[in-house]
Amino acid sequence: MPSLQAQLNLACQSIQHAIGVGKVADYIPALARVPADKFGAAIVTVSGEKAFFGDAREPFSIQSISKVFAITAALNRFEQQIWERVGHEPSGNAFNSIVQLEKEHGIPRNPFINARALVVTDALLEGQTTTDCSNQMLELVQLLADDDTIAVDNEVAQSERDTSHRNAGLAHFMRSFGRIENSISDVLDVYCRQCAIAMSCEQLARSTLYLANNGTDPITETHIVNEERGRRINAMMMLCGHYDASGDFAHRVGLPGKSGVGGGIVVVVPDVAAVAVWAPRLNANGNSHAGTAALEALVRATKWNVL
Numbered sequence: 001m002p003s004l005q006a007q008l009n010l011a012c013q014s015i016q017h018a019i020g021v022g023k024v025a026d027y028i029p030a031l032a033r034v035p036a037d038k039f040g041a042a043i044v045t046v047s048g049e050k051a052f053f054g055d056a057r058e059p060f061s062i063q064s065i066s067k068v069f070a071i072t073a074a075l076n077r078f079e080q081q082i083w084e085r086v087g088h089e090p091s092g093n094a095f096n097s098i099v100q101l102e103k104e105h106g107i108p109r110n111p112f113i114n115a116r117a118l119v120v121t122d123a124l125l126e127g128q129t130t131t132d133c134s135n136q137m138l139e140l141v142q143l144l145a146d147d148d149t150i151a152v153d154n155e156v157a158q159s160e161r162d163t164s165h166r167n168a169g170l171a172h173f174m175r176s177f178g179r180i181e182n183s184i185s186d187v188l189d190v191y192c193r194q195c196a197i198a199m200s201c202e203q204l205a206r207s208t209l210y211l212a213n214n215g216t217d218p219i220t221e222t223h224i225v226n227e228e229r230g231r232r233i234n235a236m237m238m239l240c241g242h243y244d245a246s247g248d249f250a251h252r253v254g255l256p257g258k259s260g261v262g263g264g265i266v267v268v269v270p271d272v273a274a275v276a277v278w279a280p281r282l283n284a285n286g287n288s289h290a291g292t293a294a295l296e297a298l299v300r301a302t303k304w305n306v307l
């Protein structure tokens with residue numbers, strides 16, 4: 001059996017031709033400036049073994065991957081009640097779509113589309129200032145990654161905030177249904193800072209290891225969420241983690257995962273490991289083109305799956 005490092009090397013080397021395919025997200029101006037042909041990958045196992053490839057230690061903008069951390073925080077704070085404000089069905093629509101919201105009375109389909117993420121942020125803001133709420137999210141991520149050097153990229157946060165017209169539109173629309181309680185400006189401030197957290201593949205894989213281990217960090221033994229919540233977060237990642245290409249990702253990779261428009265993807269291999277990849281060029285659905293290909297090659301070699 002080849003070592004973990006050898007398997008990662010082979011998987012990543014086999015998809016190098018894919019790195020130049022796709023387009024970097026440019027609707028957030030600061031993201032358009034990221035070198036398009038970066039590529040990194042990292043595996044962290046539940047026993048603490050690590051494997052790296054390429055730019056695995058370079059921080060990038062985690063964007064929507066932060067929604068995994070936000071739902072973790074919201075489930076711990078509000079328990080089941082959070083599901084009354086948002087659903088848990090795949091949307092089949094783009095991450096920033098408004099079309100379902102009108103029919104469904106302003107209740108977003110699932111935690112990983114923007115509308116829902118804004119509702120989660122609104123819930124987390126309850127009784128707190130925007131600064132405290134943003135700091136809490138960053139502290140949670142630092143705890144999960146066991147790394148207090150992780151920070152928000154202020155340039156990306158400001159760049160998204162200055163151009164967040166569509167998210168503002170979603171938030172106003174939901175407010176008209178009474179689904180948003182705080183000031184929309186505050187919700188957008190916190191949401192943009194959360195998306196602008198910068199992490200490397202190594203830090204990302206490390207930070208989601210609790211989801212591979214029934215909700216408890218296997219290295220520090222910190223209890224993050226109970227088993228049932230961990231299972232539900234993984235189920236959401238499996239069904240809704242890749243926008244309107246979630247079915248395609250499940251077909252190709254078959255593991256719970258979450259992507260972000262910064263080009264990162266993190267996947268959970270229950271009882272085994274967490275894996276993060278980063279390649280900024282995206283396919284038409286907004287998922288990292290080379291990152292998806294690398295994960296597909298890796299699971300083919302390792303035979304990792306959820307069964």
Ligand code: GLU
Pocket residue numbers: 062063064065095096114160167192195259260261262
């Ligand atoms: N901050 C991004 C937005 O709201 C996140 C998008 C994503 O990564 O899916 O547009």
